[in-house]
Amino acid sequence: MSIKRYIASKDNTITNAFTSNLTTRGTGSNMGAADILEVFSLYGQGDTTSSVELSRALLQFPVDKISADRTAGTIPGSGSVSFYLRIFNARHSEQLPKNCTMNVLAVSQSWQEGYGLDMEGYTDKTKDSISGSNWINRAIKTSWEKIGGDYHSSSYVSGTTMPNYKVTFENGDEDLLLDVTAAIEEWIAGKHVNYGFGVFLTSSHEAQYSSSASPPVDTDVLIHNPNGQTTSFYTKRFFSRTSEFFFKRPNIEARWDSRIKDDRGNFYASSSVAPVSDNLNNLYLYNYIRGVLKDIPHTNSPNNETLTVKLYASSDDIPVGPALGTATATKYDTGIYKASIALETTSSILHDIWSGSVGGEYKTGSIKVKSFSDVCVLTSNDYNQFTTKITNLKPSYSSRETAKFRVYSRLRNYSPTIYTVASAAAENTIIPSSSYQISRTVDGKSIVDHATSSSETTYHTFLSYDASGSYFDLNMNLLEPGYMYNIKLAYYTSDGWRDQEEVFKFRVEDN
Numbered sequence: 001m002s003i004k005r006y007i008a009s010k011d012n013t014i015t016n017a018f019t020s021n022l023t024t025r026g027t028g029s030n031m032g033a034a035d036i037l038e039v040f041s042l043y044g045q046g047d048t049t050s051s052v053e054l055s056r057a058l059l060q061f062p063v064d065k066i067s068a069d070r071t072a073g074t075i076p077g078s079g080s081v082s083f084y085l086r087i088f089n090a091r092h093s094e095q096l097p098k099n100c101t102m103n104v105l106a107v108s109q110s111w112q113e114g115y116g117l118d119m120e121g122y123t124d125k126t127k128d129s130i131s132g133s134n135w136i137n138r139a140i141k142t143s144w145e146k147i148g149g150d151y152h153s154s155s156y157v158s159g160t161t162m163p164n165y166k167v168t169f170e171n172g173d174e175d176l177l178l179d180v181t182a183a184i185e186e187w188i189a190g191k192h193v194n195y196g197f198g199v200f201l202t203s204s205h206e207a208q209y210s211s212s213a214s215p216p217v218d219t220d221v222l223i224h225n226p227n228g229q230t231t232s233f234y235t236k237r238f239f240s241r242t243s244e245f246f247f248k249r250p251n252i253e254a255r256w257d258s259r260i261k262d263d264r265g266n267f268y269a270s271s272s273v274a275p276v277s278d279n280l281n282n283l284y285l286y287n288y289i290r291g292v293l294k295d296i297p298h299t300n301s302p303n304n305e306t307l308t309v310k311l312y313a314s315s316d317d318i319p320v321g322p323a324l325g326t327a328t329a330t331k332y333d334t335g336i337y338k339a340s341i342a343l344e345t346t347s348s349i350l351h352d353i354w355s356g357s358v359g360g361e362y363k364t365g366s367i368k369v370k371s372f373s374d375v376c377v378l379t380s381n382d383y384n385q386f387t388t389k390i391t392n393l394k395p396s397y398s399s400r401e402t403a404k405f406r407v408y409s410r411l412r413n414y415s416p417t418i419y420t421v422a423s424a425a426a427e428n429t430i431i432p433s434s435s436y437q438i439s440r441t442v443d444g445k446s447i448v449d450h451a452t453s454s455s456e457t458t459y460h461t462f463l464s465y466d467a468s469g470s471y472f473d474l475n476m477n478l479l480e481p482g483y484m485y486n487i488k489l490a491y492y493t494s495d496g497w498r499d500q501e502e503v504f505k506f507r508v509e510d511n
Contacts, residue, residue, distance in 0.1 A: 001402055001473040002258035002460040003448060004075060005086075005251045008241040009062045010113035010196075013038050014149060015055040016135045016221050018045065019122050025053075026122025027147075027221055030132035032114030035243045036090055037250075039102065039200055040235035041228075043207040052207040052222055056149060057238065058111060058133065059087070060196025061252045063187045069254075070188065073334060081256040082458050083184040085197065087176040088248040090237040096172030097233035101202045104165035104176075105151035106183055107195040111138040136220070147218055151198050162192055166202065172236060184252065199238075205229055246480035247447060255451070255460035258473070260284060260332070264367055265467035266430040270344040271372045278372075279342040283309060284466070285329065285354045285363060286336055293335030298358040305358040309339045312351045314366065319351035329354070345369065385412040386429070388489060388502050396507040399481045407434070407463060407470040407489065428469040433492035435461045436472055441484035441505060448478070450490055452497045463489075481510035 012032040042053035069075045114132020116124030126132045128141045152162035163182045187194040208228035216224045239248035263281040270279040298305040307329040312319035329339040350367040392406045409429045438448040451461040463470040487504040490497045
């Protein structure tokens with residue numbers, strides 16, 4: 001599993017907009033229970049001196065759960081995982097704010113979500129007696145230090161290390177997708193308190209207002225912004241955490257590379273014509289105890305014994321002679337150990353023996369050796385001729401399980417001899433680089449996109465592989481129960497990524 005989503009724990013829209021009479025402002029209104037978040041800037045709707053109307057969105061996420069998952073080993077440590085803020089556009093019939101730039105800044109004070117719903121007349125006011133934040137207050141009888149919310153910025157004395165994010169919307173109807181790893185890691189490390197993010201137009205895109213005071217100051221309603229716009233950006237709407245649409249709720253998405261590239265079924269003898277990286281093979285030891293991966297006791301502190309793997313030639317299916325190569329293994333994950341080795345050999349079969357400096361010999365395995373001189377290059381046309389199957393696919397899965405999908409691939413024109421058919425399992429071709437995509441069957445909505453673009457560095461949809469072929473894990477709580485979903489695969493070839501034609505379907509049930 002290399003994707004996990006954390007839905008917002010609270011959100012709200014705060015505004016100083018006029019009500020329908022264009023005289024009274026909704027600065028005391030709360031919209032914490034609405035299913036929409038709204039960001040806009042209006043100029044010139046009321047009188048000419050104070051006609052500025054602004055709306056900002058607040059969102060907070062359960063960073064404590066992210067931290068707990070890291071402690072439990074569910075997500076990797078700092079530097080090995082990326083966190084993305086995802087907020088989804090809500091379509092509407094009004095004008096869109098094209099070519100606008102928004103701030104995504106960490107909020108620097110605590111705030112209450114509230115229970116307001118009215119985003120038209122702004123009638124759900126907190127009146128200093130009902131829970132909820134608004135343009136003036138962040139909680140009951142507790143005001144913001146600065147109207148419109150307090151945010152970490154270059155001028156915020158005690159929080160200058162928090163990153164200041166910006167995102168541009170060209171058409172105004174795009175989703176918001178932003179790498180906020182630096183901010184999340186600050187919160188996890190306890191360097192700042194998690195009060196969430198504020199999303200609002202930058203000062204150069206919010207409406208202009210110049211205070212007549214000397215020196216200029218914010219009023220009880222308006223923010224001094226002499227370099228702002230004299231045009232309007234109206235209106236950007238996002239789905240909130242209470243949206244009825246399961247996949248539209250704002251979330252922090254953790255993405256990481258969980259691939260295991262075990263070359264036991266894809267082991268190559270070293271060749272002088274191959275680059276160093278291609279001569280190197282990765283081998284893994286999986287320590288299953290009663291069906292569960294567990295650490296080998298002697299490899300944990302304070303013992304920290306040295307774990308090694310030695311490769312031997314084979315005779316009559318047993319290791320013979322001196323070791324042809326030795327490599328030191330390191331812990332990769334709970335109960336999983338990895339060693340990398342390059343070996344120049346003419347043996348067609350090798351045996352790997354894993355042993356520890358304290359515990360002695362742990363495991364012996366066998367490896368079929370390939371030669372670069374015997375391998376044909378797979379072109380894009382070859383990949384079009386592959387047959388692919390998920391061998392352990394079930395009709396349905398529980399929303400509370402993590403499923404492992406095993407992928408079998410072979411060339412479509414594979415023609416085994418009668419002897420091969422009678423004596424051996426069908427050959428499974430290892431695909432070194434492959435990716436999966438998940439979509440909803442009823443409407444084709446993409447739930448997990450391929451992470452195969454040139455700008456993508458998280459590899460969170462890439463498949464692992466071992467001697468049995470490729471595989472990937474999928475946490476079913478990513479998917480809304482009661483629907484059918486599709487899996488599609490893509491393979492990397494000499495000229496880029498190629499989608500495979502097979503579609504694999506399964507259903508998720510809430511049981």
